[in-house]
Amino acid sequence: MKQHETAPFWETKTLEALNPQEWEMLCDGCGLCCLNRLQDEEDDTAPIYLTRVACECYDIKAGQCSDYANRFEKVEGCMRLSVERVAEYDWLPETCAYRLIYEGKSLPAWHPLISKDPHTVRPHGMYALNPILDNEFIDLEDYIVEESI
Numbered sequence: 001m002k003q004h005e006t007a008p009f010w011e012t013k014t015l016e017a018l019n020p021q022e023w024e025m026l027c028d029g030c031g032l033c034c035l036n037r038l039q040d041e042e043d044d045t046a047p048i049y050l051t052r053v054a055c056e057c058y059d060i061k062a063g064q065c066s067d068y069a070n071r072f073e074k075v076e077g078c079m080r081l082s083v084e085r086v087a088e089y090d091w092l093p094e095t096c097a098y099r100l101i102y103e104g105k106s107l108p109a110w111h112p113l114i115s116k117d118p119h120t121v122r123p124h125g126m127y128a129l130n131p132i133l134d135n136e137f138i139d140l141e142d143y144i145v146e147e148s149i
């Protein structure tokens with residue numbers, strides 16, 4: 001007997017309806033939100049420039065935050081993504097799964113939830129930008145990414 005396939009949660013649920021585990025699973029691990037961005041400090045309507053400089057707490061070799069559990073204590077600017085504020089996240093990449101679902105779009109075929117392979121995200125995430133780790137000697141303006149991603 002043929003079994004009915006159940007549609008996956010990201011196709012049937014809104015962001016509000018996700019449980020904490022589904023919320024975490026939705027992140028594709030691209031790392032683009034862990035790259036530093038530049039904006040005029042006195043004008044929060046000014047353009048935001050993406051750089052290829054990763055947060056000092058990012059482990060480039062491992063491809064993830066080096067201290068995810070304590071990230072908010074470790075890095076002042078690290079932001080907790082929440083469903084209540086998702087409308088404000090236009091600084092996230094257009095490919096960010098939270099933006100896609102919020103905008104009623106489908107996840108790309110390379111999203112690990114679909115490909116079942118965490119490596120398929122690599123050409124679409126921070127590694128495509130040849131990231132370097134932030135340090136006190138870096139001038140972010142020298143590392144602005146020109147092309148949009």
Ligand code: SF4
Nearest residue numbers: 027028030031033096
């Ligand atoms: S940009 Fe979005 S999908 Fe990519 S790592 Fe950040 S939260 Fe996850």
Ligand code: SF4
Nearest residue numbers: 034055058065071078
């Ligand atoms: S503290 Fe971790 S999660 Fe937060 S921006 Fe830095 S690397 Fe990313």
